[in-house]
Amino acid sequence: MTLRISLGILLTLVIVAAIGFPISASPQHWYEFPLIPGLEEKARLIFFHVPTAWLSVMAFCTSMFYGILYLRRRDPMDDISSSVAAGLGFLFCILATVTGAIWAKFNWGSFWNWDPRETSIFVLLLIYGAYFSLRSAVDVEEKRATLSSVYSIIAAVTVPFFIFIMPRIMTGLHPGAKGDPDGAGPVVEFKMSPNMRVVFFASLIGFTLLFIWMFRLRVRAARLEYFEHAKG
């Protein structure tokens, strides 16, 4: 309950600040964001797009964590948690892709241009599409849980090749790619003013809490369904 209320307040504040605060060329007040040449109003995307991607990575890590737990303990509850986390990750992965593509249309000129980051998020979508088709192909519960856990672990070990290595050897438009004057790498040093930084990190914390809330809610629902099913 407290989680839900504090989450509501925090995300409301983040949304109001991120969308409502004016952007001016020479900030006078604490609430004014500085103008970034070439980005202008489009800079606001960072408050939503990056936390969405962050949430989906977090969800995939959670899914893999419960997958490993399942292989160790063989507890069906771990499999439920794993698939619920993968589902949330998939949802937010789609959101990150769509927000990024719309932004790319207005800033880079086309919805999609196979930038390394775009390629890696595309592969994430493919992996989890494959994960869910594997789950739906197997009828036996334990077998489904084992095979999908193993698949998610194998997929997870190949993801670093996209996130850490590909952007370094391929040139791209996204921050952190080869050719970026601020250096290539997965961790991007954003040139943000202190007030933007506060909103950005508040948004990150808000999305993390959002994940915890949604995850707990859906795990509870999935468990109820499981026990209902088990009763007959």
Next chain:
Amino acid sequence: MTAANTPLLRWLRATGAVFMKDWRSELRTRYAISALVMFVITTISIILFALGGEGASPEVLSGMLWVVIFFAAMSGLARTFVMEEERGTAMMLQLTTAPSAVFAGKLLFNLVLGAGLTVLTVVLYLIFISGFTVKTYSIFLGAITLGSIGLAAASTIIAAIIARANTKGTLYPVLSFPILLPLLMTVISATRLAADGMPFSEALGEFQILISYIVVVVTTSVLLFEYIWKD
């Protein structure tokens, strides 16, 4: 304890036995080999018809080479595990042989099959696709060697999953593609460098990625195979 009975030697013998068993039964039926050969010939002729005498740039053609190899591998490399489930011999193998030896034997079999497939495709491709010429052979050889090893490594563990899922071939490319994509992208970029005649040092980054990919995939496969294999 005599030298012949150390655990390592016993494991090596079991691995060799699994490999030889698969090899012999393959030579008797020639199921996977004929499927692979026909697939490669069909695909290359489709490319020839599609080009229709028009030349394509070496960049496009070096990507196309790996499209042929990828789909040919998808048509043949799942066979080694699917066969065990179809004939009902998986249970016997589980009882008599250590899981790691089974995996190593199957991996070895797929490595041989994958190498044969790659060599065949590359030879036919070099003969028939006239627009594709390799200028730096050292890069090209490295790319096809590491590429076929990585392809066999990743497709063996996915084949084990597929055989268990009872879906036969339909899911195989779907599950394999995201896992193989880092490998394919790197190997295509190395092949392009070879077609462009770049010096060997240009492709060192690609080779590092390929080698680390193979190491990572084989290690995780060995660790996870037991969970898939045992009921």
